[in-house]
Amino acid sequence: MDSKQIAFxxxxxxxxxxxxxxxxxxxxxxxxxxxxxNLAAERATVTYDPAQVTPPALLKAxxxxxxxxIVEKVTLPVGGMTxxxxxxxxxxxxxxxxxxxxxxxNLAxxxxxxxxxxGQVGLADLKGAITGVGYEVRKLPEExxxxxxxxxxxxxxxxxxxRRRFLLAAILSIPIFLGSFHEWFPWVPDLLHxxxxxxxxxxxxxxxxxxxxxxxxxxxxxxxxSDMNTLIAVGTSxxxxxxxxxxxxxxxxxxxxxxxxxxxxxxxxxxxxLGRWLEARAKGQTSEAIRKxxxxxxxxxxxxxxxxxxxISIAAVQVGDIVLVRPGxxxxxxxxxxxxxxxxxxxxxxxxxxxxxxxxxxxxxxxTINRTGIFKFQATKVGKQTVLAQIIRLVEEAQxxxxxxxxxxxxxxxxxxPAVITLAxxxxxxxxxxxxxxTFTFALANFVAVxxxxxxxxLGLATPTAIMVGTGKGAEHGVLFRSAEALEMAHRIQVVIxxxxxxxxxxxxxxxxxxxxxxxxxxxxxxxKGPGQSAETEILRLAASAERGSEHPLGEAIVQKARELELIxxxxxxxxxxxxxxxxxxxxxxxxxxxxxxxxxxxGLGLDxxxxxxxxxxxxxxxxxxxATNGVMAGIIAVADTLRPNAQEAVAELHRLGLEVLIIxxxxxxxxxxxxxxxxxxxxxxxxxxxEKANEVKKLQAAGKIVAMVGDGINDAPALAQANVGxxxxxxxxxxxxxxxxxxxxxxxxxxxxxxSLSRATMRTIKGGLFWAYIYNILGIPIAAGILYPFxxxxxxxxxxxxxxxxxxxxxxxxxxxxxxxxxSHTAVVTR
Numbered sequence: 001m002d003s004k005q006i007a008f009x010x011x012x013x014x015x016x017x018x019x020x021x022x023x024x025x026x027x028x029x030x031x032x033x034x035x036x037x038n039l040a041a042e043r044a045t046v047t048y049d050p051a052q053v054t055p056p057a058l059l060k061a062x063x064x065x066x067x068x069x070i071v072e073k074v075t076l077p078v079g080g081m082t083x084x085x086x087x088x089x090x091x092x093x094x095x096x097x098x099x100x101x102x103x104x105x106n107l108a109x110x111x112x113x114x115x116x117x118x119g120q121v122g123l124a125d126l127k128g129a130i131t132g133v134g135y136e137v138r139k140l141p142e143e144x145x146x147x148x149x150x151x152x153x154x155x156x157x158x159x160x161x162x163r164r165r166f167l168l169a170a171i172l173s174i175p176i177f178l179g180s181f182h183e184w185f186p187w188v189p190d191l192l193h194x195x196x197x198x199x200x201x202x203x204x205x206x207x208x209x210x211x212x213x214x215x216x217x218x219x220x221x222x223x224x225x226s227d228m229n230t231l232i233a234v235g236t237s238x239x240x241x242x243x244x245x246x247x248x249x250x251x252x253x254x255x256x257x258x259x260x261x262x263x264x265x266x267x268x269x270x271x272x273x274l275g276r277w278l279e280a281r282a283k284g285q286t287s288e289a290i291r292k293x294x295x296x297x298x299x300x301x302x303x304x305x306x307x308x309x310x311x312i313s314i315a316a317v318q319v320g321d322i323v324l325v326r327p328g329x330x331x332x333x334x335x336x337x338x339x340x341x342x343x344x345x346x347x348x349x350x351x352x353x354x355x356x357x358x359x360x361x362x363x364x365x366x367x368t369i370n371r372t373g374i375f376k377f378q379a380t381k382v383g384k385q386t387v388l389a390q391i392i393r394l395v396e397e398a399q400x401x402x403x404x405x406x407x408x409x410x411x412x413x414x415x416x417x418p419a420v421i422t423l424a425x426x427x428x429x430x431x432x433x434x435x436x437x438x439t440f441t442f443a444l445a446n447f448v449a450v451x452x453x454x455x456x457x458x459l460g461l462a463t464p465t466a467i468m469v470g471t472g473k474g475a476e477h478g479v480l481f482r483s484a485e486a487l488e489m490a491h492r493i494q495v496v497i498x499x500x501x502x503x504x505x506x507x508x509x510x511x512x513x514x515x516x517x518x519x520x521x522x523x524x525x526x527x528x529k530g531p532g533q534s535a536e537t538e539i540l541r542l543a544a545s546a547e548r549g550s551e552h553p554l555g556e557a558i559v560q561k562a563r564e565l566e567l568i569x570x571x572x573x574x575x576x577x578x579x580x581x582x583x584x585x586x587x588x589x590x591x592x593x594x595x596x597x598x599x600x601x602x603x604g605l606g607l608d609x610x611x612x613x614x615x616x617x618x619x620x621x622x623x624x625x626x627x628a629t630n631g632v633m634a635g636i637i638a639v640a641d642t643l644r645p646n647a648q649e650a651v652a653e654l655h656r657l658g659l660e661v662l663i664i665x666x667x668x669x670x671x672x673x674x675x676x677x678x679x680x681x682x683x684x685x686x687x688x689x690x691x692e693k694a695n696e697v698k699k700l701q702a703a704g705k706i707v708a709m710v711g712d713g714i715n716d717a718p719a720l721a722q723a724n725v726g727x728x729x730x731x732x733x734x735x736x737x738x739x740x741x742x743x744x745x746x747x748x749x750x751x752x753x754x755x756x757s758l759s760r761a762t763m764r765t766i767k768g769g770l771f772w773a774y775i776y777n778i779l780g781i782p783i784a785a786g787i788l789y790p791f792x793x794x795x796x797x798x799x800x801x802x803x804x805x806x807x808x809x810x811x812x813x814x815x816x817x818x819x820x821x822x823x824x825s826h827t828a829v830v831t832r
Contacts, residue, residue, distance in 0.1 A: 003033055003306075006055055006099060007045040008117045009070040010037065010062060010819040011158065014276065016413035016460025017227030018067070021220060025065040036402050040464035040813075043265060043400040046068070051099070053710065055117065066219020071101060072118040075111050076126060077135035083107070086135065093188055097121055123315040124383030136249045159280045166273040173266040180263035180795040183812055184462035195260055196245040202262040206240050209498060210269045226417040228456055228592035232272060234421070235451035239265040240796070242444060261442055268452055268802035275806025281458070282465075296348050296367040301332035320381045325370045332368040333382045340375030344368050349387060349478070349745060366707035394480050394743070398471040400465075405766060406463040409773075416456045420781065424450040427785040437784075442457065445798060453801035457809040462769030465816035467666050471760035473822050478745035479755045486741035489725050490759030492706045496654055496752065497685075497697065497719075499711035500665035500675055503729050504749070505641040507712070509553055511561035512622055513538050513609050513638035517608050519550050537567065539635045543627045545569045546585040546592045550577060554625060554639050557688075584627075593628040600626045621674025644680055650749035651680045660705075664688055664696060664719075693719035710752055727752060754824050759768070759820050769812045776808050 013019060017038045021042060026035035031052025047056055059069045078090060085280060087105045090112060094103035099120025105112045114126055118401075125596075126139045178185045179192030191197055207214070215238070216229030239261035243391075250258045253300050268334045291467065300311050304322045314332050317323070322338070325331055331344065345357035346368045355371050358364060364377055366386045381589045383389065402410075416432035424447050431443035474481055481487045499505045516535035544562035547555035562569060572592075581602070582595015593603060600606075605628050607614065613636060617624050622640040626633065642748035664685040665672045672686040684698050697719050700707045709716065709723035720726030720740050728740035729747060785799050788794040 003052050004098065005045065005049050006058070006117060006120055006395065007043055007049045008059070008120070009042055010044050010067050011042065011070060011491070012067040012216070013037070014037055015039070015228035015455075015457040016410065017220070017225070017417050017456055018216070019460060020410065020414050021223055021225055021227065022062055022065050022067055023829045024225075025061045026058060027222065029057060029061050032058070036086055036400065037469075038400045038402070038464045039460045040400045040468050040816075041394070041396075044395070044708050044789040045400045047601055055099070058099070059120055065223060066216065070118065071115055071123075072113045073113065074123065075113045076123075078105065078130060079137040079138050081105075081107055081110060081135065089133050089439070093133045094126060097125055097129050100126075100150075112281050120751045122383045122389075126319075127315065128383075133249050134772045142292040147512075155678060159260055159277060162273060162277040162280060165209040165212070166270065169205045169266065169273055172205050173248065173270045175265075176201050176205075176266045177263045178258065195243075195262075196250065198260065198262045199244060199247050200290070202240065204244070205269055206236065208507075209273060210236060212396070213269070213272075226421065228417070230417060231420060231454055232268070232450045235424075235622055235798070236265040236268050237446055239268075263442070264445075264448060264798045267799045268448075271799070271802040271806050272452075272819060275810055278806075278810045279461075279813055282810065282817060293388065293395065296330075296388060298330035298332040302326075313401060315383070317379055317382050318496070319379055322376055322381055323375070324376050325364075326374050327370055327372055330376075331364045331366055331368045333379050334386045335364055335377035335379045335381070337362050337364060337375050337377045340373055342373035342375050342515045343371045345371055346746075346749060349391065387772055391475060391480060391745075394482060395471055395475050398481045398483050398487065399468045401467075401484040403463055403467055403488040405488055405763075405770075406484075409770060410458045413456045413459050416454070416459070416777075420451065420454040423781065423785065431786065442795070446784065446786045446795065449796050449801040450781060452778045452798055453784040453796070453805050455773070455777060455780075455808045457811045458773035460769070461529055461809060461812045461817070462773050463766050465766045465813050466769060466819060467761050469816050469819040470758055470765075470822075473819055474758055475753065477751070477754050479751050479758065479759075480743040480745065481755075482741050482743070487759055487762055489706075490708070490742065490756050493659060493708045493756055493765040495660045495662065495700055495705045496708045497662045497664050497700075497723070498651075498681070498749070499693075499709070499716050499719075500663050500672060500710040501641060502665060503644075503710055504647055504663060504679060505643055505675060507641065508542045509557040509623070509639045509641055511540070511557055511637060512640045512642065513617065514635065515610065515613050515638070517610060517633050517637040535635070537565070539627050540565070540637065541567045541569065542587050542590065542592050542629060542634070543594045543625070543637055545587045546572050546575070546583060548572055548595050552577075552583075553696050554623065555583070555795065557639050558594075558625070558637055590629050591631070594625060594637075597624075597626060600628060603631075605631070610636060613664060618670060619674065620669040621678075641675075643675070644749055647679050647749050650753050653750075654756075655680070657753070659756070666690065690716060691718065694722040695789055704721050706751075727755065750824070754801060757824060758822060761819060765819055769815050771810070773812060773817070776804075779803060 010022065013022070016039060019039050022037045023035045026032055026044065031049040032046060034047045035044065044062065059071070062069045081087065081090070082105065087107050090105045091103045094100055094112065094114055099117040100114060101117065102115045103112060112130065130137050169812065175192050176198055179198055182188070213229045213232040216227060217233040218232055221229045243260040243262045243265070245252060246258050246260050267448045269378050275308065298314055300307055301314050301317045302311050302324045303317060304324070309324060317333050323332060323335060337358055337360050339355070339360065341359040344358050344364060345355045346365060348367055349365050358375070365388070367388045369590065384393070401819050404574050414534050415485055426515045427450050428443045428447035431446050432439050435442045457694055467487060470487055501507055514536040516539055540558070540562055544559045544567065548571065570587060573585055575583065575585040577583045578595070578599060582593060582599035584593045586590065586592070593600065610633070614624050617636070617638045622638040625637045625639055627635050627637060651661055660683070661681050662683045662685060663672055663676050663681050667686060669684065669686040672684045676682070688696055693716055697707050697709055703726070707723045708725040708727055709719045710727040710729060711720055712728065720728065725742060726740035727742045729743065729749070742755050784796045786795055
């Protein structure tokens with residue numbers, strides 16, 4: 001059986017060691033082929049064999065590792081049940097839905113209670129399962145529950161708990177600190193100098209505020225591993241227990257060695273809780289893009305049921321429903337317009353700022369905004385099949401994946417905590433044996449400092465937080481990265497290959513010139529002069545009237561141009577076509593021929609002095625269509641596939657980024673070079689068959705180049721797959737998002753510039769975060785161990801170490817959040 005993949009949020013992770021613990025626990029489960037856990041996204045992605053293991057078993061493995069997977073539960077009212085057999089039928093149907101963990105149906109209350117993974121399953125899927133076996137869901141909860149951000153809710157709860165624990169610790173730590181230093185604060189009441197009082201004040205800080213550290217350390221110990229919680233729990237417990245012994249059994253210690261460190265334990269816990277609280281707030285902002293996308297979804301839809309307009313929950317919309325959309329309203333789901341027209345703002349999905357005109361037959365996308373007219377459309381995609389749902393899924397998958405650069409950090413952190421504990425014990429022994437008096441005091445302080453200052457959190461957070469912000473920012477600009485690896489690889493691109501037809505160009509021919517025989521000059525009509533007022537206009541009108549019966553793309557381009565100029569066309573008589581050559585028809589009593597040069601010569605016609613214009617058009621990559629009336633050459637209509645908007649600016653920006661840009665096409669070299677000149681591209685790969693495009697990519701890779709291939713994913717799929725980075729360009733509605741590493745939601749090459757620029761910015765951020773994390777630990781741990789003491793007489797107070805450790809994680813996350821201010825850097829990205 002084919003393997004399946006699920007992703008689910010996980011609570012309780014604090015450092016990269018937590019990640020390793022969960023991954024190891026999942027990989028031990030039989031049937032699991034891979035497990036990736038993302039610390040910043042707080043998400044686990046697991047690939048497994050459904051014949052060997054079920055999702056509940058995977059969640060159980062996470063819980064047994066000491067962490068909590070987040071699941072959703074919903075109760076649905078079900079109609080049509082009559083017996084226990086109905087109950088079994090519905091339960092089986094629900095359990096077959098991927099992402100459903102459990103389903104219990106109660107015949108007496110006529111309700112189904114379903115537990116499922118948020119993001120994997122929506123209410124529409126559950127309803128479909130029930131109605132698919134012949135029963136009715138009487139009323140669905142609001143759709144907001146389908147796209148409800150449970151992870152955000154869990155984060156808010158976590159932050160509230162951290163805040164409460166921090167506030168208690170802070171309130172109690174102040175008197176503990178003041179009472180511990182009588183010589184500094186002589187004005188403090190004598191009561192606070194009493195060690196028993198300090199013990200009473202410290203105990204709730206140690207065991208209530210510090211409980212998450214003990215809980216995490218115990219979970220790690222059960223799996224014979226260690227993590228950040230282990231370091232904090234051991235370090236603060238050492239200070240607390242030593243102080244407690246000194247308070248109640250001081251005779252155990254030699255004279256002069258009786259001291260307390262309640263302040264150290266309490267202040268360390270307070271500062272680390274502060275750091276975690278700030279870190280949790282910052283991490284919550286890294287998933288802002290997903291929340292924005294979820295917030296785009298409409299809550300209700302106005303549909304026609306039994307001939308009446310009815311407002312229903314979006315979860316109740318079904319494929320085939322007729323939906324009415326008024327000005328200013330959101331389009332609820334994807335569909336095709338069947339009545340009316342309007343201008344629709346698609347910026348939230350494609351990044352395109354200008355509204356797009358829509359009429360009968362055009363596709364509309366859910367979550368876009370209707371600006372002007374009223375229209376009806378037929379729903380074609382609902383629930384998780386909509387473009388918006390696919391975008392959310394793709395962004396979530398990218399945010400949950402691991403970038404190659406993260407592998408080194410993961411490897412380091414797997415050894416980090418045991419190494420730190422070993423180093424801390426070694427530090428204690430060295431100071432106790434060789435240190436100055438009181439040796440135990442110095443040894444304990446440095447032991448705690450080493451444990452506390454070490455920060456695997458910063459190492460674990462540097463990459464995933466930047467990936468989360470980067471992929472989210474890409475989605476805002478209509479650029480979807482399929483994985484973290486694609487986001488990383490894009491910054492290494494050296495060569496960008498642009499497929500010509502449909503990528504660099506519009507992909508459909510348009511009329512560019514109309515030249516009348518005898519005047520030797522050409523013009524592209526810009527307005528309607530009316531029949532008879534312009535030879536060029538008359539040629540276009542006659543040709544378009546003749547082509548009304550043709551289905552050839554060049555003929556359709558001529559008809560489209562005439563309609564744009566509002567020319568009055570007539571129906572052709574005696575229409576006939578010669579495939580590959582041309583057509584003939586009678587228009588208003590005139591015999592009109594439209595076709596290529598061979599077609600004209602077959603009818604005994606020459607160019608009549610048009611040779612220079614024909615040569616100029618051919619050199620410009622345009623296709624001349626000859627028009628003759630009543631046996632006389634009337635003129636030429638030139639047709640060409642024109643550049644996409646902003647193509648020239650995008651190519652110029654790619655050059656500015658230091659990239660080599662190529663065209664690849666199956667067209668003849670002359671046409672390809674003409675397009676290349678217009679776009680500002682120097683190198684052309686012409687007359688390349690679709691199946692040979694991948695070989696051209698291989699040749700460049702063999703020369704040591706990192707290659708990006710940009711295409712529409714239709715006839716260049718092998719080349720997209722062969723390239724180091726495949727980029728599919730689409731329109732945001734008909735795009736196959738699985739076709740490439742990067743998907744551009746709008747048909748604009750500036751998306752390529754944005755993707756590469758964003759990748760470079762993200763990698764700079766990641767490298768900056770990792771540099772800080774490595775340097776912090778490489779310098780901080782030896783200083784905490786006392787390496788400066790023999791030279792400068794300096795030692796690091798454990799409380800300072802705690803502050804540094806807390807700051808380290810917050811700094812790394814905040815550094816990643818700077819990516820939220822990313823803006824495309826050039827006029828190439830401004831839509832004209």
